[in-house]
Amino acid sequence: MSFSKNNNSNSPESKKNKTKDPLLKSLAENVKIIKKVMGNSNDIIIREVDILKTDKQRIAIIYADGLADKTAITDFIMESLMLDIDSTPETREEDIIQYLKNFCLTVGDVEDVNDLQSVYRAVLNGETVILLEGQTKGIATSTKSSKDRAISQPSTESVIRGPQESFTETLRTNTALIRRKIKDPNLWIKSRVIGDITQTDVAIMYINGIANDKIVKEVLERLDQIEIDGILDSGYIEELIQDSQFTPFPTVFNSERPDVIAAALLEGKVAIIVDGSPFVLIVPALFPAFLQAAEDYYQRSIISTLIRILRYGGIFVSLMIPSLYISITTFHQEMIPTPMLISIALQREGVPFPAFIEAILMEIAFEILREAGLRMPRVIGPAVSIVGTLIIGQAAVEAGIVSAVMVIIVSITAICSFLSPAYAMSNSIRMLRFPLMILAAMFGLFGVMMGAFAIILHVCSLRSFGIPYTAPFAPLIPSDQKDAIVLFSRGSLLTRPRLVNQKNVTREQKLVRKKGRSDLGES
Amino acid sequence: MKVRKKITFILFLLSITLLLTGCWSKRELNELAIGVALGIDRVDDQFEVTVQIVDPSELSIKQSSSRTSVVTYTTKGKTIFEAIRKMTLISSRAIYLSHLQIMVIGEGMANDGIKPTLELLARDHEVRNNFYIVVSSKSTAREVLNILTPLEKIPANKLFSSLEVSQKKWGVTSKMRLDQLINHLSNDIKSAALTTVEIIGDQKIGNDQTNMEIVNTPALLQYSGLSIFKDDKLVGILNEEESKSYNYLRDEIESTIESVSCPKNDGNIATQVINSKTEIKVKSIKDIPEFDVNINVEQNIGEVECQIDLTDSNTIKQFNEKESKQIEKRIKSLIEKLQNKYQVDVVGFGEKIYRSHPKEWKKIKGKWEEAIFPKAKINVKVNIKTKGLGTLRNSQLYEQKE
Known part of the structure; x- marks a missing residue:
């Protein structure tokens, strides 16, 4: 069952490959061409045999070693064609291809191939193609090998309580993981092949009847417009379909957790799954989504609410604190309480740089450490962080290069930026600190406020697949506030997000509890 | 399109001039x-x-x-x-x-x-x-x-x-x-x-x-x-006592200590004022203005140096009266000093007139401090309520001999 064929008629792929070379009658010719086109690559196995004792039909079995499942080929194709075929009745009225399909190929999925391009695609997808002497048609049988990474724990979005599985690189496994959670016939999958050379399978998933048709259509349209030679990760798709290119904020959400994707589908969002990437995309992605972790929904809502408030606070701190520190200590000293001013002044005593340079130095040092720690081979990682903390945390202060307050500011900023459960958002926030710091150094609090205004205006102007990015805050949607900063208890989450979903709004019936306790004590 | 590009370019150049201000008025x-x-x-x-x-x-x-x-x-x-x-x-x-x-x-x-x-x-x-x-x-x-x-x-x-x-x-x-x-x-x-x-x-x-x-x-x-x-x-x-009286009149007492001698004059009782509220009302402003000063004091007993039955409400009543007389006397002497010696209305009685009778105040304000304030009649009334006795009732150290 290959994706490429279901929608051949309307996918852009078929439009591009207009020049189709039909299969020739001569098997030898066909094999020759295939070998030539595929550069005699030694993983392409072409086996030519004669079958049928009476007619001596010559066939070629073509498959890619490693992609196709060898045991399936030997058991269901080779054996059937070469041995078992003789025991079947030889009352052949229909043509040989139909006969083989009907009686010999004991494989689930069988299709016809009419041209060489289809042969290449089928073989490279792990299918086994059977070409016959004297026929301009061949048979493609699905023998895709399911060599696959095991489903492991999510590495970027871990939870304490909640499902502990994550997507893998195989598209089929990923769709299955979602289907296992949503057993509804209305969970539909539409697929596309994107990438002229990589021919990557991309599937979009949504729940028909809940998802907004306009968004589904928009997603498909944007996918169809992609012209690129290769897709190696869902990040490629994300960048190609996002609404606005010039923004530091992510407008496409990604997750490696099937439960997060399932929850989003239930809200009426659309998932985009790319073969080869364990990160599944979700559109439309709104700002609050980046501050909501999967675990929020698995623990009691009061706790989740508190943690969410903490996250919003963390975002504010990591964005604003360095610039506020710079502006207040260099322009508005009268705003600091006197004992604190004296304490900060004491620490700044003897520091050779202005507060701004000091802050920039430390922030960059932190970014360097973070990046180095990320790319480092695992073995060296701890060594780097020890050196980093020692240099930043202690030696620099003791040497009088930076003040201790600045170290506190930088570390608070750094830690707070990781409060956002979505890595993409914490990156944007950390990036935006720097322009704010420059504004703070030039114009003081005035500059910081201007910068903050600019950021807020920009965020408000963003849209993700037509939905305002800041919903449900701007526009304010009262009914959606129950799952924004404050998370209401499960029983009162009765409706789906209004802007994302307009058709099937009611999520569940109101929870009705029987009054009075029906425990053992009464009976 | 070309015009738009030009405008964008000019705006860009203009925005660069913002940077020329540098870190104006910056102080490390x-x-x-x-x-x-x-x-x-x-x-x-x-x-x-x-x-x-x-x-x-x-x-x-x-x-x-x-x-x-x-x-x-x-x-x-x-x-x-x-x-x-x-x-x-x-x-x-x-x-x-x-x-x-x-x-x-x-x-x-x-x-x-x-x-x-x-x-x-x-x-x-x-x-x-x-x-x-x-x-x-x-x-x-x-x-x-x-x-x-x-x-x-x-x-x-x-x-x-x-x-x-x-x-x-x-x-x-x-x-x-x-x-x-x-x-x-x-x-x-x-x-x-x-x-x-x-x-x-x-x-x-x-x-x-x-x-x-x-x-x-x-x-x-x-x-x-x-x-x-x-x-x-x-x-x-002003000395300390007068300053305290001034603060009573200005309603600026948050807490203070008052001491009164015992009924038999064999020691002192210290009380802790926990709340004090002063109201100054203009009673009349005919030729000689008259003011009513009402001071409500709430207090706790802080220290007792003599034999006294604190559980008896009559004792407390007498004691309250004695204390209020004492405070009244002090305040009156301060007012007298302000009226005659300094001729300065630092407490702000004139302001009370201005608030209650603004028209009349306009007429008298020119001669207020020199001529009118020194003559003004000021009635001081102190009401004391004793609320608590601290952590003891009657003092065990000065026990009644029976």
Whole structure:
């Protein structure tokens, strides 16, 4: 069952490959061409045999070693064609291809191939193609090998309580993981092949009847417009379909957790799954989504609410604190309480740089450490962080290069930026600190406020697949506030997000509890 | 399209000019001399300005050398602003007065008039309003600011918090901020009461580090009563009792201690005032204005030095009456002093008339302090309620002998 064929008629792929070379009658010719086109690559196995004792039909079995499942080929194709075929009745009225399909190929999925391009695609997808002497048609049988990474724990979005599985690189496994959670016939999958050379399978998933048709259509349209030679990760798709290119904020959400994707589908969002990437995309992605972790929904809502408030606070701190520190200590000293001013002044005593340079130095040092720690081979990682903390945390202060307050500011900023459960958002926030710091150094609090205004205006102007990015805050949607900063208890989450979903709004019936306790004590 | 590109380009160029301002008016913390106390004296016909500046490196917990934690700079000038700016001649950093805690006005300055000291501070944008103003007595402001204090490493902090605490717990001082003082001096009744600060002990040792090294500190800064200003000139200093009475009248008592002698005069009973509310009402304003002053005091028994049955409500009643008489007497004597000796309405009775009878006030305000206020009849009534007895009932130490 290959994706490429279901929608051949309307996918852009078929439009591009207009020049189709039909299969020739001569098997030898066909094999020759295939070998030539595929550069005699030694993983392409072409086996030519004669079958049928009476007619001596010559066939070629073509498959890619490693992609196709060898045991399936030997058991269901080779054996059937070469041995078992003789025991079947030889009352052949229909043509040989139909006969083989009907009686010999004991494989689930069988299709016809009419041209060489289809042969290449089928073989490279792990299918086994059977070409016959004297026929301009061949048979493609699905023998895709399911060599696959095991489903492991999510590495970027871990939870304490909640499902502990994550997507893998195989598209089929990923769709299955979602289907296992949503057993509804209305969970539909539409697929596309994107990438002229990589021919990557991309599937979009949504729940028909809940998802907004306009968004589904928009997603498909944007996918169809992609012209690129290769897709190696869902990040490629994300960048190609996002609404606005010039923004530091992510407008496409990604997750490696099937439960997060399932929850989003239930809200009426659309998932985009790319073969080869364990990160599944979700559109439309709104700002609050980046501050909501999967675990929020698995623990009691009061706790989740508190943690969410903490996250919003963390975002504010990591964005604003360095610039506020710079502006207040260099322009508005009268705003600091006197004992604190004296304490900060004491620490700044003897520091050779202005507060701004000091802050920039430390922030960059932190970014360097973070990046180095990320790319480092695992073995060296701890060594780097020890050196980093020692240099930043202690030696620099003791040497009088930076003040201790600045170290506190930088570390608070750094830690707070990781409060956002979505890595993409914490990156944007950390990036935006720097322009704010420059504004703070030039114009003081005035500059910081201007910068903050600019950021807020920009965020408000963003849209993700037509939905305002800041919903449900701007526009304010009262009914959606129950799952924004404050998370209401499960029983009162009765409706789906209004802007994302307009058709099937009611999520569940109101929870009705029987009054009075029906425990053992009464009976 | 081309025009649009041009406009964008011009806008871009314009936005770049913003950067040309650089870091305008930027000051690094270590380029500032944080002035915490300001003293102003009159020397000949010049102002002598003293600023107490914090040396942050001396306040470090880790390392402190033998240097003092503050330095004072003194300069003279025809105006105060000039004198402060002249300070850069002796200081390596610009004087920064936003964190001013306290301003001390020298005695000489107070005698001559304090208006000139206030104008600059009110006008300058850098100075905040939340510092307190006190007057030095028997010494110059400069001398006061040169005294080093134990406990608080910054003497200005000592003056600031000592004023707050004494106002809160003892009630004989008055926290006067710049804006309040300017209000007092600029309304119809131009008068004010400022807390007085004195140097107690050996002033010479007070300037030295050794002042902080001796257990029984040789030189101390002490608040003592209130200085009364008429217009902006010092007319007299109230003693502690009078200052307390003043605070009762101004309704500024938060808590204080009163003591009354026992019924048999064999000891004293101390009470802790926990709440005091003063209401001044204008009773009549015919030729002689009459005022009703009602003071409601709530108190707890704090200390008993004699045999007395506190559980008996009659005892308490008698005792309350005795105490209220005592307070009434004190307050009346203060009013008498203000009316006749100083002829200054520092409590603000005139303001009460202005509030209740604004039209009549216009007629009399010109001759209020000289002619009318001294004659005004002021009835003082103190109501005392004793609420609690502390953690004891009748004292076991002074048990009744039966």
